[in-house]
Amino acid sequence: MSNALINTPIDASVVERIIKSKLEQSGKEKIGFASIRELVRLVNEVEKETGDKYIRMEMGVPGLPPAQVGIEGEINALKSGVASQYPMIEGVDILKKEISQFVKNFINIEVDENNCLPTVGSMQGAFASFLVSCRRDVKKDTTLFIDPGFPVQKMQHDVLGLKYETFDVYNYRGDKLKAKLESFLEKGNISTILYSNPNNPSWICFTEKELQIIGELATKFDVIVMEDLAYFAMDFRKDLSKPGVAPYQASVAKYTDNYILLISSSKAFSYAGQRIGMMVISNELFKRQYPDLKRFFNTDGFGYSMIYGALYSLSSGTSHSAQYGLAAILKATNSGDFNFVESVKEYGERAKLMKKIFTDNGFHIVYDMDEDEPLADGFYFTFAYPGIDGVELLEKMLYYGISAISLATTGSERIEGLRACVSQIKRSQLKDLEFRLKTFNEHNS
Numbered sequence: 001m002s003n004a005l006i007n008t009p010i011d012a013s014v015v016e017r018i019i020k021s022k023l024e025q026s027g028k029e030k031i032g033f034a035s036i037r038e039l040v041r042l043v044n045e046v047e048k049e050t051g052d053k054y055i056r057m058e059m060g061v062p063g064l065p066p067a068q069v070g071i072e073g074e075i076n077a078l079k080s081g082v083a084s085q086y087p088m089i090e091g092v093d094i095l096k097k098e099i100s101q102f103v104k105n106f107i108n109i110e111v112d113e114n115n116c117l118p119t120v121g122s123m124q125g126a127f128a129s130f131l132v133s134c135r136r137d138v139k140k141d142t143t144l145f146i147d148p149g150f151p152v153q154k155m156q157h158d159v160l161g162l163k164y165e166t167f168d169v170y171n172y173r174g175d176k177l178k179a180k181l182e183s184f185l186e187k188g189n190i191s192t193i194l195y196s197n198p199n200n201p202s203w204i205c206f207t208e209k210e211l212q213i214i215g216e217l218a219t220k221f222d223v224i225v226m227e228d229l230a231y232f233a234m235d236f237r238k239d240l241s242k243p244g245v246a247p248y249q250a251s252v253a254k255y256t257d258n259y260i261l262l263i264s265s266s267k268a269f270s271y272a273g274q275r276i277g278m279m280v281i282s283n284e285l286f287k288r289q290y291p292d293l294k295r296f297f298n299t300d301g302f303g304y305s306m307i308y309g310a311l312y313s314l315s316s317g318t319s320h321s322a323q324y325g326l327a328a329i330l331k332a333t334n335s336g337d338f339n340f341v342e343s344v345k346e347y348g349e350r351a352k353l354m355k356k357i358f359t360d361n362g363f364h365i366v367y368d369m370d371e372d373e374p375l376a377d378g379f380y381f382t383f384a385y386p387g388i389d390g391v392e393l394l395e396k397m398l399y400y401g402i403s404a405i406s407l408a409t410t411g412s413e414r415i416e417g418l419r420a421c422v423s424q425i426k427r428s429q430l431k432d433l434e435f436r437l438k439t440f441n442e443h444n445s
């Protein structure tokens, strides 16, 4: 054990031993390469053994209570007997109608309710979309990830045996994005472009100019954009909370017809446990026909393959009661009775306080600008410490009772950085955070 680690806030001998045993079990070279779930496990064990609580920033789970109206909707549905019935794969009518209304109210786009589908979380929505979108044209067999990104979607590619290419958007913001995207699209092998917005892990939000570039190139090269809106309306710099009133959630849907939107209810409605999300396919894309789909599905219709091929074979639809729960949430949201943005704004306020504690103690924010505008405060932020790379930093911080994930696992080139998720941190822990970062800074500067 190095001298610097002797007076760490968490008993260094315990941390060191548990890290060692995890490395042995996983075969990983360094704990900084661990997946989110592996880190969760490790920190649980250290907490249990030492009795100390960590500042847990490794996992993106909602830290707020679920939308109550959804729970009541589900209970009522269960009492009415839906549990014994298979749900329609394309979703129950009342939910489809509310999803269509929701995207009209909060993105200002028109999508037929037929093309609004429930999925078992956006996780399944992405998997199903890959099954169809990435196999619709024999020549287009590769996904382009605009990174940094959510590592599980790359894992889904690996599981499916699909190819992907990626680039870190950090150095290609604004006008520079066009040439960079063209350099990939011109090759003719890209089927799908995927990014999240606001972005997990960096919390960058694409500007209208950037979305326009993405949308116009998607049309030009006939590529499908999968826009992952897992953090819907959580760019708190603008008030996106009023149904039918501008400003709206920024979306590529304004600039191309080649889109699939994945809207998760996990974070916006704190509904992660019920595993329900929304897949919204543009009216034009839904009805398109791709002969190459017949290699995998018994139809060439894009929307038809999605429902009766992909979603059918994955899970035969989405839990019946969860559909009614989400329908109730959306109904209250669409009518203005429930302001879902207000209920999650706490994340932005927390991030602002936490970022200041980091920057006051020798750290800096890695992704910090959206073109010429400072980044929003939200669910995640990224940080680094001078002279220490991200993988090493992650390990070091474990001795100081702080857990995060390395940006190296997200396709980011900013490998000096870590991602912090603010959702599980209580305001009462901020004093601890301050003390631990101060101590870290004293030991390492």
Ligand SMILES: Cc1ncc(COP(=O)(O)O)c(C=O)c1O
Binding pocket: 060, 120, 121, 122, 123, 124, 150, 196, 200, 228, 230, 263, 264, 265, 266, 272, 276, 277
């Ligand atoms: C960018 C992104 N996409 C998708 C998901 C998964 O969403 P869901 O819980 O709806 O499956 C997450 C969850 O963390 C995410 O961060």
